[in-house]
Amino acid sequence: MSQNATSKHSPCTELEYAALLAENRLLQSKNKHLVDYVREKTNKLLQVMGTIVLKPEELDDATLIEFDPIGIVTESFTQILANLRKTNLKLQLAHQEIQAIFDSVGSAVLVLDPERKIISFNENSRTKLFSGITDFSGITDFSGKSCREIICQHRTTESQCVHSMVIASGHSEKCIGWEFGDRYYDVIGQPIKNAEDILTHVVLVYNDVTEHRRNSHALQRALVETMEAKDQVDGLLKSMSDGLIASDAWGRVVLMNAAAEQLLNSNLELCIGQSLPDITAIPMLKDYLEMLMLGSADHSADFELERSDGKVKTYQARSSVLLKNENVKGYITFLQDVSREREIDRVKDEFLSTAAHQLRTPLASVIGYSELIMESESLTAATLNDYISIVYSKAEQLSEIVNNLLDISRIEAGHDLMICQAPVEVEPLIDEALAGFRKIGHKHTLEVNLQQKGVLLNVDRFAILQVFENLLSNAVKYSPNGGIIKIEGVILDNYYQLSIVDHGLGMTDKQAAQAFDKFYRANASNTAISGSGLGLTIVRYLVESHSGKVWIEPRSGAGITIHITLPLCL
């Protein structure tokens, strides 16, 4: 305001005016100080808030005072401080939580600085890592010590040191199965970085994996043993000639061996999970398996199956129930080829039946003629003699049958007949056999033609005598009309071949092939010719016991020739 203007409108004296001017200047100066102070403090607060300073042109002094930025920022700071207090509380809680975890965690935990100095450690570090250190016994606080001196004691190389690895990489690192004393640890190193991303600490966590490692090794061993056992079981199953099917408690197939696959013409892949009765179309087997599922199956069942080669085989299905705590856990079903057993049963039955039949005929004669002798008082001496001769003859026949049956029984049972081989001259042996026939065989002409004289056989004398007698007996019996019976002998290579040639009823080729079977009689319909059907079976066994052979050469309608080979005494 100018002086002239003041003197024009104010009645004040010059002095008063001067005083007012001075007061005005003072007030203005104070006001400027105040505004500057506000600006300075506001700017400082704004800088703390992270923004730029207030420019005078942005807010003039009057607006600045009215806007009250200090008030605004101060109030915000109040809120910021409250938030900081809240955050601090949270941090404090978090710190306590971390400390609790740090102390209670099962692993040993070390916090190290970049120079490997121990900053802190938990209780497990003391018990697991520090307790065995004798050099530092008595020391309770390991803070500030180097982990390399205390724990590793310079035994761990730089490349194995997890701390070094973390320092080098700046990332998490680990060492698996680090050996310390008699224990093993997985060591995990974790870097801790500050706000500037500079690594300030390394946390090392030592997880004791000793038990895990031992269990793992034990498990591995058990696994290997299990695999070996499985291989053995697999091998066993594969090598089993019997079929085997394993099923669960509900009868669903879980396992099947190769033999069962072949029998059922299927495979495990197709059958797995299927119900037992559904895996076969063989009626008797299907019925058995259905009954098994119903719990009412017999112990076993036979079924017949035609093989790919056309042969019909008899199989037996039998099952075992797997129980655990009296509960059914599954079934094991075996399919066994019982063709041979069934054949043996059949032959045994047939043998008994035939033997009984063979014995009954001569026995009936013995009983019949004995009764006649006992009951008839008026028999002439000649008739009585005839009857007694018949009884004697039939008794001899019975004796022969019984002897043959006993021989066959021993052979069938696998009990070898005693064969004692020794040098035996062939010609006297034949003469001995022929002696009996020369007495009774008045209708037959017996000719012996041996190419070499004085030949020694390496045979059991009594066994081969039995062979000769059997063969000569057959030749005589089956030549009912008499005729020439030739006995020919010749040395061939390193054995002796003896041939008995008759001119009797003869045989067909088929009959010749079956002639050595038990109870086989080529002319069974001819009841006039007695015989057990066992003689040639015994002959074959005795000859084969000397490593020899026997065979029949039929001459249709003109008798037969039986050849045998016997070992020479070399």
Added chain:
Amino acid sequence: MIPLDELVRDIRGKVCPSSLLVALRNINENIEAISQGKLILKIITDSRDAMVTIPNAARNMGLESQVEKLPEGHYMLSITKDIEV
């Protein structure tokens, strides 16, 4: 979920630090409602600096802020209650 009240403040034309001070004054005036989760303070600004300074200040005060670019080319800052972790 209860719908929140919204308070929209358009401070376009203001630059820092004025934009920050205006934002702080609005936050201070409504701090209780915002902290309780009853109010969202929406600040429309065209100052890029404010995109940094206002969210920083809000975070220090324990609040959450989200920035959304509007089709007109300016920004909308939503100041809300902090999400507790």
